[in-house]
Amino acid sequence: MITLQAKGDKPSSAEKLGDLTPLEIEAIDLFISFLRMIGMPKSVGEIYGLLFASTRPIAMDELINRLHISSGAASQGLKLLRELGAVKTVYIPGARKDHYTADLELSRFATVFIKEELHPRLSRGLERVRRMEELLAEFPASEQKAASERLTKLRHWLEKGDTMLPWIIEFLKT
Amino acid sequence: MITLQAKGDKPSSAEKLGDLTPLEIEAIDLFISFLRMIGMPKSVGEIYGLLFASTRPIAMDELINRLHISSGAASQGLKLLRELGAVKTVYIPGARKDHYTADLELSRFATVFIKEELHPRLSRGLERVRRMEELLAEFPASEQKAASERLTKLRHWLEKGDTMLPWIIEFLKT
DNA sequence: CATTTGTTTCATTTTTTATTGAAATATTAA
DNA sequence: TTAATATTTCAATAAAAAATGAAACAAATG
Numbered sequence: 001m002i003t004l005q006a007k008g009d010k011p012s013s014a015e016k017l018g019d020l021t022p023l024e025i026e027a028i029d030l031f032i033s034f035l036r037m038i039g040m041p042k043s044v045g046e047i048y049g050l051l052f053a054s055t056r057p058i059a060m061d062e063l064i065n066r067l068h069i070s071s072g073a074a075s076q077g078l079k080l081l082r083e084l085g086a087v088k089t090v091y092i093p094g095a096r097k098d099h100y101t102a103d104l105e106l107s108r109f110a111t112v113f114i115k116e117e118l119h120p121r122l123s124r125g126l127e128r129v130r131r132m133e134e135l136l137a138e139f140p141a142s143e144q145k146a147a148s149e150r151l152t153k154l155r156h157w158l159e160k161g162d163t164m165l166p167w168i169i170e171f172l173k174t
Numbered sequence: 175m176i177t178l179q180a181k182g183d184k185p186s187s188a189e190k191l192g193d194l195t196p197l198e199i200e201a202i203d204l205f206i207s208f209l210r211m212i213g214m215p216k217s218v219g220e221i222y223g224l225l226f227a228s229t230r231p232i233a234m235d236e237l238i239n240r241l242h243i244s245s246g247a248a249s250q251g252l253k254l255l256r257e258l259g260a261v262k263t264v265y266i267p268g269a270r271k272d273h274y275t276a277d278l279e280l281s282r283f284a285t286v287f288i289k290e291e292l293h294p295r296l297s298r299g300l301e302r303v304r305r306m307e308e309l310l311a312e313f314p315a316s317e318q319k320a321a322s323e324r325l326t327k328l329r330h331w332l333e334k335g336d337t338m339l340p341w342i343i344e345f346l347k348t
Numbered sequence: 349c350a351t352t353t354g355t356t357t358c359a360t361t362t363t364t365t366a367t368t369g370a371a372a373t374a375t376t377a378a
Numbered sequence: 379t380t381a382a383t384a385t386t387t388c389a390a391t392a393a394a395a396a397a398t399g400a401a402a403c404a405a406a407t408g
Contacts, residue, residue: 146229
Protein backbone atom coordinates (compact mmCIF):
# COMPACT_ATOMS: atom_id res chain seq x y z
CA MET A 1 0.00 0.00 0.00
CA ILE A 2 1.05 3.53 -0.72
CA THR A 3 1.72 5.62 2.33
CA LEU A 4 3.66 8.41 0.78
CA GLN A 5 2.48 11.95 0.85
CA ALA A 6 4.28 14.69 -1.04
CA LYS A 7 6.16 16.95 1.33
CA GLY A 8 4.42 20.23 0.98
CA ASP A 9 0.99 18.68 0.82
CA LYS A 10 -1.58 20.14 3.10
CA PRO A 11 -4.04 17.55 4.42
CA SER A 12 -7.30 16.87 2.62
CA SER A 13 -5.47 16.21 -0.61
CA ALA A 14 -4.49 12.68 0.25
CA GLU A 15 -7.92 11.73 1.51
CA LYS A 16 -10.65 9.79 -0.24
CA LEU A 17 -8.79 6.56 -0.86
CA GLY A 18 -5.52 7.55 0.76
CA ASP A 19 -4.31 7.04 4.27
CA LEU A 20 -5.48 8.84 7.33
CA THR A 21 -4.23 12.32 8.10
CA PRO A 22 -2.64 13.00 11.49
CA LEU A 23 -5.71 14.91 12.56
CA GLU A 24 -7.96 12.04 11.67
CA ILE A 25 -5.74 9.64 13.53
CA GLU A 26 -5.95 11.74 16.67
CA ALA A 27 -9.70 11.95 16.46
CA ILE A 28 -10.06 8.24 15.85
CA ASP A 29 -7.81 7.35 18.73
CA LEU A 30 -9.75 9.63 21.00
CA PHE A 31 -13.10 8.14 20.16
CA ILE A 32 -11.86 4.58 20.27
CA SER A 33 -10.80 5.23 23.82
CA PHE A 34 -14.04 6.93 24.84
CA LEU A 35 -16.47 4.63 23.20
CA ARG A 36 -14.63 1.61 24.45
CA MET A 37 -15.33 2.88 27.95
CA ILE A 38 -19.03 2.59 27.34
CA GLY A 39 -18.60 -0.88 25.92
CA MET A 40 -18.30 -0.30 22.22
CA PRO A 41 -15.90 -2.17 19.99
CA LYS A 42 -12.93 -0.51 18.42
CA SER A 43 -14.49 -0.42 14.97
CA VAL A 44 -17.33 1.76 16.20
CA GLY A 45 -14.86 4.21 17.68
CA GLU A 46 -12.96 4.29 14.42
CA ILE A 47 -16.04 5.01 12.40
CA TYR A 48 -17.30 7.76 14.63
CA GLY A 49 -13.82 9.22 14.93
CA LEU A 50 -13.35 9.49 11.21
CA LEU A 51 -16.81 10.93 10.69
CA PHE A 52 -16.19 13.43 13.44
CA ALA A 53 -12.93 14.56 11.89
CA SER A 54 -14.45 14.93 8.48
CA THR A 55 -16.59 17.88 7.52
CA ARG A 56 -17.96 16.32 4.37
CA PRO A 57 -20.23 13.26 4.49
CA ILE A 58 -18.59 9.88 3.93
CA ALA A 59 -19.93 6.77 2.27
CA MET A 60 -19.51 3.30 3.66
CA ASP A 61 -16.98 2.13 1.14
CA GLU A 62 -14.72 5.03 2.00
CA LEU A 63 -14.91 4.08 5.67
CA ILE A 64 -14.00 0.53 4.70
CA ASN A 65 -11.05 1.62 2.59
CA ARG A 66 -9.58 4.26 4.80
CA LEU A 67 -10.04 2.45 8.10
CA HIS A 68 -9.28 -0.98 6.68
CA ILE A 69 -12.27 -2.56 8.30
CA SER A 70 -14.57 -5.17 6.82
CA SER A 71 -17.91 -4.42 5.27
CA GLY A 72 -19.58 -6.29 8.10
CA ALA A 73 -17.96 -4.17 10.77
CA ALA A 74 -18.77 -0.99 8.84
CA SER A 75 -22.39 -1.93 8.31
CA GLN A 76 -22.96 -2.97 11.90
CA GLY A 77 -21.04 -0.07 13.34
CA LEU A 78 -23.02 2.42 11.30
CA LYS A 79 -26.25 0.74 12.23
CA LEU A 80 -25.43 1.00 15.91
CA LEU A 81 -24.34 4.61 15.64
CA ARG A 82 -27.45 5.47 13.68
CA GLU A 83 -29.64 3.86 16.32
CA LEU A 84 -27.91 5.97 18.95
CA GLY A 85 -28.50 9.03 16.83
CA ALA A 86 -24.77 9.66 16.79
CA VAL A 87 -24.58 9.38 13.04
CA LYS A 88 -26.98 10.72 10.44
CA THR A 89 -27.59 9.87 6.84
CA VAL A 90 -27.18 12.81 4.53
CA TYR A 91 -28.94 13.18 1.23
CA ILE A 92 -26.58 13.94 -1.59
CA PRO A 93 -28.25 14.69 -4.92
CA GLY A 94 -27.40 12.08 -7.48
CA ALA A 95 -25.37 9.89 -5.18
CA ARG A 96 -25.90 6.19 -5.28
CA LYS A 97 -24.37 5.34 -1.95
CA ASP A 98 -25.62 6.48 1.42
CA HIS A 99 -23.47 9.14 3.02
CA TYR A 100 -22.97 9.64 6.71
CA THR A 101 -22.02 12.46 9.05
CA ALA A 102 -21.33 12.58 12.74
CA ASP A 103 -23.98 14.19 14.88
CA LEU A 104 -22.04 16.48 17.17
CA GLU A 105 -24.23 16.15 20.22
CA LEU A 106 -21.60 14.40 22.26
CA SER A 107 -23.66 14.18 25.41
CA ARG A 108 -25.65 11.55 23.59
CA PHE A 109 -23.06 8.90 24.31
CA ALA A 110 -23.06 9.54 28.01
CA THR A 111 -26.82 9.79 28.09
CA VAL A 112 -27.37 6.54 26.27
CA PHE A 113 -24.92 4.79 28.51
CA ILE A 114 -26.60 6.12 31.61
CA LYS A 115 -30.09 5.28 30.44
CA GLU A 116 -29.37 1.90 28.95
CA GLU A 117 -26.66 0.53 31.18
CA LEU A 118 -26.25 2.37 34.40
CA HIS A 119 -29.84 3.11 35.34
CA PRO A 120 -31.21 -0.36 34.56
CA ARG A 121 -28.44 -1.90 36.57
CA LEU A 122 -29.17 0.29 39.55
CA SER A 123 -32.86 -0.54 39.31
CA ARG A 124 -32.25 -4.23 39.15
CA GLY A 125 -29.81 -3.81 42.00
CA LEU A 126 -32.48 -2.18 44.11
CA GLU A 127 -34.96 -4.94 43.36
CA ARG A 128 -32.39 -7.43 44.40
CA VAL A 129 -31.70 -5.65 47.65
CA ARG A 130 -35.39 -5.74 48.47
CA ARG A 131 -35.48 -9.42 47.73
CA MET A 132 -32.47 -9.89 49.98
CA GLU A 133 -34.12 -7.97 52.75
CA GLU A 134 -37.00 -10.42 52.58
CA LEU A 135 -34.72 -13.41 52.62
CA LEU A 136 -33.11 -11.98 55.69
CA ALA A 137 -36.27 -12.43 57.69
CA GLU A 138 -35.57 -16.15 57.90
CA PHE A 139 -32.19 -15.68 59.45
CA PRO A 140 -31.30 -16.36 63.07
CA ALA A 141 -31.65 -13.16 65.03
CA SER A 142 -27.95 -13.25 65.83
CA GLU A 143 -27.01 -12.55 62.22
CA GLN A 144 -29.93 -10.35 61.31
CA LYS A 145 -28.60 -7.09 62.61
CA ALA A 146 -25.21 -6.99 60.97
CA ALA A 147 -26.57 -8.25 57.68
CA SER A 148 -29.48 -5.87 57.55
CA GLU A 149 -27.16 -2.96 58.21
CA ARG A 150 -25.19 -3.89 55.14
CA LEU A 151 -28.24 -4.19 53.01
CA THR A 152 -29.50 -0.83 54.15
CA LYS A 153 -26.17 0.70 53.32
CA LEU A 154 -26.18 -0.89 49.90
CA ARG A 155 -29.72 0.24 49.25
CA HIS A 156 -28.96 3.81 50.25
CA TRP A 157 -25.99 3.84 48.00
CA LEU A 158 -27.90 2.54 45.03
CA GLU A 159 -30.67 5.03 45.63
CA LYS A 160 -28.23 7.85 45.85
CA GLY A 161 -26.50 6.82 42.67
CA ASP A 162 -29.78 6.57 40.86
CA THR A 163 -30.83 10.03 42.03
CA MET A 164 -27.74 11.45 40.56
CA LEU A 165 -28.20 10.21 37.04
CA PRO A 166 -30.78 12.72 35.88
CA TRP A 167 -28.58 15.56 37.09
CA ILE A 168 -25.64 14.27 35.21
CA ILE A 169 -27.67 13.93 32.07
CA GLU A 170 -28.98 17.43 32.51
CA PHE A 171 -25.59 18.92 33.21
CA LEU A 172 -23.96 17.33 30.22
CA LYS A 173 -26.73 18.35 27.90
CA THR A 174 -26.54 22.08 28.49
CA MET B 175 -21.40 -32.79 44.82
CA ILE B 176 -23.93 -32.47 47.60
CA THR B 177 -26.51 -29.80 47.09
CA LEU B 178 -29.10 -30.94 49.57
CA GLN B 179 -30.13 -28.87 52.49
CA ALA B 180 -32.49 -30.24 55.14
CA LYS B 181 -35.92 -28.68 54.87
CA GLY B 182 -36.22 -26.71 58.05
CA ASP B 183 -32.65 -25.46 57.89
CA LYS B 184 -32.24 -21.78 58.28
CA PRO B 185 -29.28 -20.42 56.29
CA SER B 186 -25.83 -20.25 57.82
CA SER B 187 -25.96 -23.91 58.71
CA ALA B 188 -25.10 -25.14 55.24
CA GLU B 189 -22.27 -22.68 54.76
CA LYS B 190 -18.55 -23.25 55.19
CA LEU B 191 -18.07 -25.93 52.58
CA GLY B 192 -21.65 -26.15 51.36
CA ASP B 193 -23.35 -24.40 48.52
CA LEU B 194 -24.32 -20.78 48.37
CA THR B 195 -27.44 -19.55 50.13
CA PRO B 196 -30.06 -17.63 48.14
CA LEU B 197 -29.01 -14.43 49.82
CA GLU B 198 -25.41 -14.97 48.88
CA ILE B 199 -26.37 -15.71 45.32
CA GLU B 200 -28.27 -12.44 45.07
CA ALA B 201 -25.38 -10.48 46.46
CA ILE B 202 -22.89 -12.16 44.19
CA ASP B 203 -25.02 -11.58 41.12
CA LEU B 204 -25.40 -7.95 42.04
CA PHE B 205 -21.71 -7.34 42.43
CA ILE B 206 -20.75 -9.27 39.35
CA SER B 207 -22.99 -6.95 37.38
CA PHE B 208 -21.67 -3.78 39.01
CA LEU B 209 -18.02 -4.57 38.99
CA ARG B 210 -18.19 -5.79 35.44
CA MET B 211 -19.36 -2.32 34.50
CA ILE B 212 -16.10 -0.88 35.76
CA GLY B 213 -14.13 -3.50 33.89
CA MET B 214 -13.59 -6.20 36.46
CA PRO B 215 -13.81 -9.87 35.67
CA LYS B 216 -16.58 -12.03 36.98
CA SER B 217 -14.40 -13.73 39.55
CA VAL B 218 -13.72 -10.43 41.29
CA GLY B 219 -17.43 -9.73 41.50
CA GLU B 220 -18.02 -13.17 42.94
CA ILE B 221 -15.41 -12.72 45.60
CA TYR B 222 -16.58 -9.31 46.69
CA GLY B 223 -20.20 -10.42 46.56
CA LEU B 224 -19.62 -13.35 48.85
CA LEU B 225 -17.56 -11.31 51.27
CA PHE B 226 -20.23 -8.63 51.30
CA ALA B 227 -22.95 -11.14 52.10
CA SER B 228 -20.97 -12.71 54.87
CA THR B 229 -20.62 -11.11 58.25
CA ARG B 230 -17.76 -13.30 59.40
CA PRO B 231 -14.33 -13.17 57.72
CA ILE B 232 -13.63 -15.78 55.08
CA ALA B 233 -10.39 -17.50 54.16
CA MET B 234 -9.21 -18.01 50.62
CA ASP B 235 -9.85 -21.73 50.52
CA GLU B 236 -13.44 -21.18 51.49
CA LEU B 237 -13.83 -18.72 48.63
CA ILE B 238 -12.33 -21.29 46.31
CA ASN B 239 -14.62 -24.06 47.50
CA ARG B 240 -17.86 -22.19 47.70
CA LEU B 241 -17.47 -20.18 44.50
CA HIS B 242 -15.78 -22.98 42.59
CA ILE B 243 -13.03 -20.76 41.33
CA SER B 244 -9.37 -21.60 40.97
CA SER B 245 -6.70 -20.67 43.45
CA GLY B 246 -5.19 -18.35 40.86
CA ALA B 247 -8.40 -16.43 40.37
CA ALA B 248 -8.94 -16.22 44.11
CA SER B 249 -5.43 -15.01 44.79
CA GLN B 250 -5.46 -12.42 42.04
CA GLY B 251 -8.96 -11.26 42.76
CA LEU B 252 -8.18 -10.76 46.43
CA LYS B 253 -5.00 -8.94 45.58
CA LEU B 254 -6.85 -6.54 43.33
CA LEU B 255 -9.61 -5.94 45.85
CA ARG B 256 -7.06 -5.39 48.59
CA GLU B 257 -5.23 -2.86 46.46
CA LEU B 258 -8.49 -1.00 45.93
CA GLY B 259 -9.10 -1.10 49.65
CA ALA B 260 -12.38 -2.91 49.04
CA VAL B 261 -11.29 -5.92 51.02
CA LYS B 262 -9.40 -6.04 54.29
CA THR B 263 -7.40 -8.72 55.99
CA VAL B 264 -8.65 -9.52 59.45
CA TYR B 265 -6.49 -10.86 62.20
CA ILE B 266 -7.97 -13.95 63.79
CA PRO B 267 -6.09 -15.26 66.82
CA GLY B 268 -4.63 -18.66 66.19
CA ALA B 269 -5.69 -18.86 62.56
CA ARG B 270 -3.22 -20.08 60.03
CA LYS B 271 -4.90 -18.74 56.95
CA ASP B 272 -5.53 -15.12 56.16
CA HIS B 273 -9.12 -14.07 56.54
CA TYR B 274 -10.86 -11.40 54.53
CA THR B 275 -13.83 -9.09 54.92
CA ALA B 276 -15.51 -6.67 52.61
CA ASP B 277 -14.93 -3.03 53.31
CA LEU B 278 -18.38 -1.49 53.08
CA GLU B 279 -17.35 1.85 51.66
CA LEU B 280 -19.10 1.27 48.36
CA SER B 281 -18.27 4.66 46.93
CA ARG B 282 -14.73 3.37 46.63
CA PHE B 283 -15.52 1.48 43.47
CA ALA B 284 -16.97 4.48 41.73
CA THR B 285 -14.16 6.69 42.99
CA VAL B 286 -11.45 4.39 41.80
CA PHE B 287 -13.07 4.08 38.43
CA ILE B 288 -13.38 7.81 38.07
CA LYS B 289 -9.84 8.53 39.18
CA GLU B 290 -8.13 5.73 37.34
CA GLU B 291 -10.17 5.41 34.18
CA LEU B 292 -12.44 8.31 33.51
CA HIS B 293 -10.30 11.24 34.57
CA PRO B 294 -7.11 10.08 32.84
CA ARG B 295 -9.04 9.50 29.66
CA LEU B 296 -10.55 12.95 29.76
CA SER B 297 -7.12 14.47 30.37
CA ARG B 298 -5.55 12.60 27.53
CA GLY B 299 -8.53 13.57 25.42
CA LEU B 300 -7.94 17.22 26.16
CA GLU B 301 -4.29 16.97 25.28
CA ARG B 302 -5.26 15.40 22.04
CA VAL B 303 -7.73 18.13 21.23
CA ARG B 304 -5.03 20.72 21.77
CA ARG B 305 -2.74 18.80 19.47
CA MET B 306 -5.50 18.66 16.89
CA GLU B 307 -6.06 22.37 17.16
CA GLU B 308 -2.41 22.86 16.28
CA LEU B 309 -2.61 20.51 13.33
CA LEU B 310 -5.57 22.46 12.10
CA ALA B 311 -3.42 25.51 11.50
CA GLU B 312 -1.99 23.86 8.40
CA PHE B 313 -5.37 23.36 6.83
CA PRO B 314 -6.79 25.27 3.90
CA ALA B 315 -8.81 28.15 5.22
CA SER B 316 -11.91 26.71 3.60
CA GLU B 317 -11.96 23.78 5.99
CA GLN B 318 -10.62 25.55 9.03
CA LYS B 319 -13.79 27.02 10.32
CA ALA B 320 -16.04 23.99 10.36
CA ALA B 321 -13.32 21.80 11.78
CA SER B 322 -12.29 24.21 14.48
CA GLU B 323 -15.88 24.54 15.61
CA ARG B 324 -16.02 20.83 16.16
CA LEU B 325 -12.83 20.78 18.11
CA THR B 326 -14.00 23.61 20.31
CA LYS B 327 -17.21 21.76 20.97
CA LEU B 328 -15.32 18.61 21.82
CA ARG B 329 -12.97 20.48 24.08
CA HIS B 330 -15.80 22.17 25.93
CA TRP B 331 -17.50 18.89 26.44
CA LEU B 332 -14.40 17.20 27.79
CA GLU B 333 -13.76 20.13 30.10
CA LYS B 334 -17.28 20.02 31.38
CA GLY B 335 -17.12 16.30 31.98
CA ASP B 336 -13.88 16.65 33.84
CA THR B 337 -15.29 19.43 36.04
CA MET B 338 -18.06 17.17 37.07
CA LEU B 339 -15.98 14.31 38.36
CA PRO B 340 -14.96 15.82 41.70
CA TRP B 341 -18.59 16.60 42.48
CA ILE B 342 -19.66 13.09 41.76
CA ILE B 343 -16.94 11.72 43.96
CA GLU B 344 -17.96 14.09 46.70
CA PHE B 345 -21.63 13.35 46.41
CA LEU B 346 -21.18 9.61 46.50
CA LYS B 347 -18.88 9.76 49.47
CA THR B 348 -21.23 11.50 51.86
C1' DC C 349 -36.77 -6.84 -15.97
C1' DA C 350 -32.07 -7.96 -16.09
C1' DT C 351 -27.85 -6.07 -14.48
C1' DT C 352 -24.98 -3.57 -11.81
C1' DT C 353 -24.11 -1.49 -7.44
C1' DG C 354 -24.72 -1.06 -2.58
C1' DT C 355 -25.89 -3.02 2.03
C1' DT C 356 -26.86 -6.42 5.51
C1' DT C 357 -26.53 -10.85 7.65
C1' DC C 358 -24.34 -14.37 9.89
C1' DA C 359 -21.29 -18.66 10.24
C1' DT C 360 -16.46 -18.81 10.71
C1' DT C 361 -12.05 -17.04 12.24
C1' DT C 362 -9.24 -14.07 14.85
C1' DT C 363 -8.20 -11.46 18.78
C1' DT C 364 -8.71 -10.36 23.40
C1' DT C 365 -9.70 -11.35 28.06
C1' DA C 366 -10.31 -14.39 31.94
C1' DT C 367 -9.52 -18.77 34.20
C1' DT C 368 -7.07 -22.77 35.41
C1' DG C 369 -3.83 -25.48 37.96
C1' DA C 370 0.83 -27.11 38.51
C1' DA C 371 5.18 -25.42 40.07
C1' DA C 372 7.63 -21.95 42.68
C1' DT C 373 7.65 -19.30 46.70
C1' DA C 374 6.47 -17.97 51.24
C1' DT C 375 4.86 -18.77 55.85
C1' DT C 376 3.94 -21.13 60.11
C1' DA C 377 4.20 -25.13 63.19
C1' DA C 378 6.48 -28.92 65.19
C1' DT D 379 15.60 -27.15 60.72
C1' DT D 380 12.11 -29.89 58.35
C1' DA D 381 7.56 -30.78 57.24
C1' DA D 382 3.14 -29.15 56.52
C1' DT D 383 0.26 -25.62 55.01
C1' DA D 384 -0.88 -21.45 52.59
C1' DT D 385 -0.26 -18.19 48.78
C1' DT D 386 1.40 -16.41 44.45
C1' DT D 387 2.91 -16.71 39.78
C1' DC D 388 2.48 -17.64 35.16
C1' DA D 389 2.36 -20.63 30.96
C1' DA D 390 -1.35 -23.07 28.99
C1' DT D 391 -6.28 -23.32 28.11
C1' DA D 392 -10.90 -21.88 27.80
C1' DA D 393 -14.41 -18.47 27.19
C1' DA D 394 -16.07 -14.18 25.43
C1' DA D 395 -15.99 -10.46 22.22
C1' DA D 396 -14.99 -8.54 17.83
C1' DA D 397 -13.83 -8.76 12.95
C1' DT D 398 -14.05 -11.00 8.55
C1' DG D 399 -15.98 -11.92 4.08
C1' DA D 400 -18.93 -14.71 1.24
C1' DA D 401 -23.62 -15.16 0.28
C1' DA D 402 -28.23 -13.31 0.57
C1' DC D 403 -30.80 -9.41 -0.01
C1' DA D 404 -32.20 -4.69 -1.60
C1' DA D 405 -32.13 -0.70 -4.52
C1' DA D 406 -31.14 1.91 -8.41
C1' DT D 407 -29.98 2.09 -13.41
C1' DG D 408 -30.54 1.60 -18.19
